[in-house]
Amino acid sequence: MVQSRSRVVIIGAGFAGLEAAKHLGGHGLDVVVIDRRNHHLFQPLLYQVATAGLSPGEIAMPVRAILRDRPDTTVLMADIKGIDTAKRRVLLDHEETVSYDYLILATGATHSYFDHPEWEPLAPGLKSLEDATEIRRRILLAFERAERSKDEAERQALLTFVLIGGGPTGIELAGAIAELARYSLVRDFNHINPRLAKIRLIEAGPRLLGSFAPSAANMAMKSLTRLGVQVTLNKRVTDITAFGVTMSDGEFLAAHTVIWAAGVKPSPLAKDLSAALDRSGRVIVAPDLSVPGHPEIFVCGDLAAVVWRGEQMVPEMAPGAIQEGRGAARNLLRRIKGKPTVPFRYQHKGSMATIGRASAVVELGRLSFDGFSAWTVWLVVHIFYLIGFQNRLLVITQWAWSYFTFQRGARLITGRSDHPEAK
């Protein structure tokens, strides 16, 4: 009797999906990893690409190369059109389908502009390499245009950079733009002083880094202020145009470059599972990360609403996604073997965010610290987790160079802009 191998389809090659794939290899399964990109992206360093510190190739790695030595694993680059849970199959582009015995859904999240989709071209978010090179393009082009501008008000608007959202992405971008202006570009122009660029960070809540401890948020606030970033709390953005941003108290900020770091929404595939979703659209999973009513489907990463410590949710960052990917894979293997699954337990190892050149805030258990020591911890952890030996080598080279020379190597303006020009 020939027993055909069970097929596990993993959708999404981010931190969660890739970790699941690594754990499922070598167990006599037929593993299929599907992503619409050919590369895994090291998202925690994406802000460095957006601010010209690193090149796209340094933080991305082909999925095929990562999973190359696994004969039981197939990688497909395809767009997912839907999931048919009744027939247990995934619908791809070009009218193809892939059937599954087990499914791991890890498609993550995308930008959410709440009810303002028209803001997207005006204030790009930071999720993909294309987003990062577009933001880099806008930032560098703003300085170029300011250099040529003969109108004082226009020059001011060109040299004003607004970051919407005071989470880790907003903070890291604000710090990096401030450094770019104050150090890297400072001797490059004849007519403008890049040091005079205004960097404004707007957060709707009462403090920065809502998911971190208040002490870490205070440290971040101090570091940003030291770099010249002007932080505004308790104000929402009510309108964005090609000319600038209006805030909830009516204040208008004339700005040419606006970046969205305020909200994400889960991938729309969640709806195909006909499972209960939480308020923000994430799949409410069972304690073992499977979908209630569908023991053959697991959800992990930013798409899953996973409870941690009572009412709190697992933070939407790489460590949580990696642990969930591993947890889902382990429970899937237990299920195949007929063993009972075990509840997923998130181990919180800490949170961290960099603020500029050699400063960071790190929260480890009850301990928060900042400054150079925090930055060192941040650097070691990030380089350690960066997939691929070559990438690490290149990133260390880039960083050493930037650190000692204040230069940023990837200051390229490429591609065509989608920016709706004011004139």
Added chain:
Amino acid sequence: MVQSRSRVVIIGAGFAGLEAAKHLGGHGLDVVVIDRRNHHLFQPLLYQVATAGLSPGEIAMPVRAILRDRPDTTVLMADIKGIDTAKRRVLLDHEETVSYDYLILATGATHSYFDHPEWEPLAPGLKSLEDATEIRRRILLAFERAERSKDEAERQALLTFVLIGGGPTGIELAGAIAELARYSLVRDFNHINPRLAKIRLIEAGPRLLGSFAPSAANMAMKSLTRLGVQVTLNKRVTDITAFGVTMSDGEFLAAHTVIWAAGVKPSPLAKDLSAALDRSGRVIVAPDLSVPGHPEIFVCGDLAAVVWRGEQMVPEMAPGAIQEGRGAARNLLRRIKGKPTVPFRYQHKGSMATIGRASAVVELGRLSFDGFSAWTVWLVVHIFYLIGFQNRLLVITQWAWSYFTFQRGARLITGRSDHPEAK
């Protein structure tokens, strides 16, 4: 009496323009360098970006950063709309003008599809970073699609890569694609064998590398054949569609990826000089590189038709452009000082082209050689000339990695394609 400084405007920050700018600094002039890009591109390595060996940031450097320490030099990023030689001014976008006392025109060349502009989206050429990432995208995507294809004829077409033009660019691309298929990608796929990819190089003339010695051309032919590239000589391409290429003898090659390396034409700004142009549209300059009738205008680089050894022209490669840029700057300085200008003399130091991983052909004087020693010479010369210490460091790191592991680090599919899909 206040004597205002003479203004020299240099258009184009390629090899010629940049070299001129370096020689004109520090002479009490007001030097303005205008380019529509913010970066200088190290064109000889562009084929490496197109074939995923290097990242864009590793072969490009911001013009401002290169010219930063020159207080008398201004860099402008602007599109040039025209040149008004009567009023001695350059017309920029946004209706700006810049007046000049002296002008150096070094805007180079762009792709020429002869009388077939409709071929451009079907067979991109390789001149800019965007061209390179688009070609990289097409090559990598062809393998991804072949992996998914269930139709044998379609798979064959997806795995056929046609290079049109047997000059250095066509040869270097053919060699690099052959390597990518035979070494870097070979273990990445489950359904296709990348080794079976067909790489076809089509040259209309009777031999490869028309501008090199015949012995070097023979060596290139042998090296390419060893890598599995099929070279077709004496056939022109008469039609290109989304399905493939038709040759002058009626043969049709079904191919999804077609790359144009057959011809360039000078920048259209040449026409604004109302100077005599040669058959291919280049400005016929006086022996001192100035424009006959306009002693205040110099032309250098690929835009200038410069005679060398009787009927032969200076080859359109970096060393010629650099020497012409220097020559134009020196004659401009002589003219300002009231000294007679001197005829430009091109020093031919040799020609070289790489063919794959560790092989090249090098022509030095009467000497031609190939293989590993040629590749070593090629590597040293290229890394030596690569502008910026950091770039060199990164490129050496990348190369060492690729050499010892056969891996190519920049295998990213990014951006939206302009490829007219067959279906």
